[in-house]
Amino acid sequence: xxxxxxxxxxxxxxxxxxxxxxxxxxxxxxxxxxxxxxxxxxxxxxxxxxxxxxxxxxxxxxxxxxxxxxxxxxxxxxxxxxxxxxxxxxxxxxxxxxxxxxxxxxxxxxxxxxxx
Amino acid sequence: xxxxxxxxxxxxxxxxxxxxxxxxxxxxxxxxxxxxxxxxxxxxxxxxxxxxxxxxxxxxxxxxxxxxxxxxxxxxxxxxxxxxxxxxxxxxxxxxxxxxxxxxxxxxxx
Numbered sequence: 160x161x162x163x164x165x166x167x168x169x170x171x172x173x174x175x176x177x178x179x180x181x182x183x184x185x186x187x188x189x190x191x192x193x194x195x196x197x198x199x200x201x202x203x204x205x206x207x208x209x210x211x212x213x214x215x216x217x218x219x220x221x222x223x224x225x226x227x228x229x230x231x232x233x234x235x236x237x238x239x240x241x242x243x244x245x246x247x248x249x250x251x252x253x254x255x256x257x258x259x260x261x262x263x264x265x266x267x268x269x270x271x272x273x274x275x
Numbered sequence: 276x277x278x279x280x281x282x283x284x285x286x287x288x289x290x291x292x293x294x295x296x297x298x299x300x301x302x303x304x305x306x307x308x309x310x311x312x313x314x315x316x317x318x319x320x321x322x323x324x325x326x327x328x329x330x331x332x333x334x335x336x337x338x339x340x341x342x343x344x345x346x347x348x349x350x351x352x353x354x355x356x357x358x359x360x361x362x363x364x365x366x367x368x369x370x371x372x373x374x375x376x377x378x379x380x381x382x383x384x385x
Contacts, residue, residue, distance in 0.1 A: 215372065
C-alpha cells in the first residue's frame, strides 16, 4: 500500500515568509510525528499527535512553529516568519498505535525547506 | 534528558570485512533501542530493534546496559550496505518519540 507522503518535496522561502508543509500518513495510522533534520544531524522530535489530539509539542523550537491534524488524518506543519535557521528537512512519520508499546514509525520522504 | 551518541560520522570498510557501527546512549532507566537506515534516495526505515533480538540483512545489535551501548555489527560487509545509519532510543516517559543520534555514513568499498 501507499506509504507516508509529504508535500511539497522541496520548498524555497524568503526569510519572513510563512510556509505550510503537509503530511499524509498511512491510512488508519493513529499516531503521527514530525521531526526536523538539520544538515549533518539526526532527526529531532518536534511534535506528536494521537488522532487529532496534539499530545506532545515540546520539541517545537519556537512559537513560530504550529502543527495541526484537525480530522485525525492529514497533518500540516506551519512555520511563520521563517528564519534561515529553519532550513532543514522536515520528516513526518506515522504508526498504528501509540503509548507504552512501541509500534514501528514509518517515515515519509521529507520536505526540504531552504530559507534564503 | 536522554541522549544518543554515534562517535563516527564516517566509516569506510572493504567488501567482506567486518563492520561495527558504534552507538552509546545516556539514560538511567530501561530504554528501547533501534537502528534505522537510510539508503541513497530512499526514506528512513527501521533496520532492527533490540527487543526483537533478530538479525536483519546479516546485521545484529546487542544492548549492553552496563556500557550503555547498542553497537551494530555485521561480520561480512556488502556493497549494498552502504547507507546512513541512525541509532535511536525510546523511553517510556516520553511516549513514542524517538531520540536519534547524528548518524554514521557507512561506505563499503569493492
